Amino acid sequence: MRAQHPDDRAPRETMLSMSGLAFMRAMLEGRVPPPPIARVIGYRLAEVAEGRVVFAGAPGPDHTNPAGTVHGGWYGTLLDSAMACAVMTRVPKGSLYTTLEYKVNIVRPIPPGTEIAAVGTVSHAGRSTGVAEGVIRGVADGKLYATGSTTCLIMEAS
Template identity: 30%
Template sequence: MVVKEEGPSGFQQLLGYRLTEWTEGQAVLELDMDHKHTNRAGVLHGGVLATLIDTACGFAATFCPLPGRVRRVVTLSLTTNFTGQARHGTLRAVAKKTGGGSRIVFCQADVVDEHGKLIASGQGSFRYRSGSEHPEGVAL
């Protein structure tokens, strides 16, 4: 799934993750691991996991069903917990909005490997950008 009106961001193109599910309060990203995603030990770099958590949470907070309109957030804080390792396969980051108010929202995400094993989790707080606090978002 691509946000048709926007296309992929430069960072999304660099890492190669894709948005596969997106509904109100939820989002799923997937990433096919490649050598470019690994650290010196040959395992998935923690920065990639933090990116997947941050990005999936951001999408979970900003669903907008109206064509030509978007919602955006900025990350205020992000906590990550690394619980496993991955060397290959498809990773899946599943995020959901857990609460918040009119300007600040809270989300959490889990990242699992291709066997469903939890390899990272995280939570963050995000602030809606001006106009994005409304479900109808802003014009592109």
């Protein structure tokens, strides 16, 4: 399998030609490529349902800070992806979304190499905004590592 190049992401027209839920399902099924950030950060799409998305991954040595613990940006990226993509599952065909703001609360450090699931769940999806919550839990032990919340802007493509 060849390495993914940033230009390998799905064209914008492809995304706009289907609902957000259909697009996320196409990604899960491998019909559209994952975003390049997933390769860099080391996570993959694991589940998709309307209003809910799960990403799985494990932080490695390249994701640690000078103290040797997993960098807070790794938690933030996983939660932003899970929460915002959960909102995406509620976005209609011909529309886009973007993160307006998000917050992360780290509960405990994730030991490098620990497989986690980042779950995003929508609590509101309207015409112009979407709100979601997220958690990062250990796959093997169910430990809570972080929580988050987001507000996304939903807009018609122009």
